[in-house]
Amino acid sequence: MRLYGAYGSNLNIKQMQKRCPNSYPICYIYLEDWQLVFKGVADLEKKKGSISLMALYEITSSCEKLLDIYEEYPIVYNKTKIKKKIEGSVREIMFYIMNKQYEYSAPTVKYFKVIEEGFKNWNGSINILHNSCFHSIINH
Numbered sequence: 001m002r003l004y005g006a007y008g009s010n011l012n013i014k015q016m017q018k019r020c021p022n023s024y025p026i027c028y029i030y031l032e033d034w035q036l037v038f039k040g041v042a043d044l045e046k047k048k049g050s051i052s053l054m055a056l057y058e059i060t061s062s063c064e065k066l067l068d069i070y071e072e073y074p075i076v077y078n079k080t081k082i083k084k085k086i087e088g089s090v091r092e093i094m095f096y097i098m099n100k101q102y103e104y105s106a107p108t109v110k111y112f113k114v115i116e117e118g119f120k121n122w123n124g125s126i127n128i129l130h131n132s133c134f135h136s137i138i139n140h
Contacts, residue, residue: 002058003056003057004064005094007053007095011053011119020057020067023063025057028053028055028056029084029086030053031054033051038135038136040107041111042107044095053125054095073096074099077096077099078099104135104139105136106133107136
């Protein structure tokens with residue numbers, strides 16, 4: 001099993017269960033020096049002093065293949081990995097970040113609501129989500 005980090009619509013547990021029925025939600029973390037942004041859809045960018053919410057799921061290789069399709073890997077998103085101490089041991093976390101050619105733009109209301117529900121699923125700070133949306137509108 002691999003550890004997958006979700007920060008956009010896959011924070012939403014119901015959606016993730018539909019998309020990857022063999023995934024298992026583990027916990028959430030706050031990533032320091034990463035900022036949630038919107039380029040129509042969610043992305044993470046490195047930014048000193050920022051913080052973002054990430055839900056962690058155990059996934060199978062078949063889940064990863066499904067996620068690759070959903071994330072349009074490698075055309076829209078690429079994969080990155082970080083190591084974090086999770087439940088007492090250092091684990092590698094795989095997550096998707098957008099390729100550089102996309103610009104900031106606000107998400108649709110429907111997409112935003114799916115992510116908002118995901119933040120609520122994990123008791124995440126909604127301020128992070130709102131600030132990310134404002135950032136993308138201001139910088140569009």
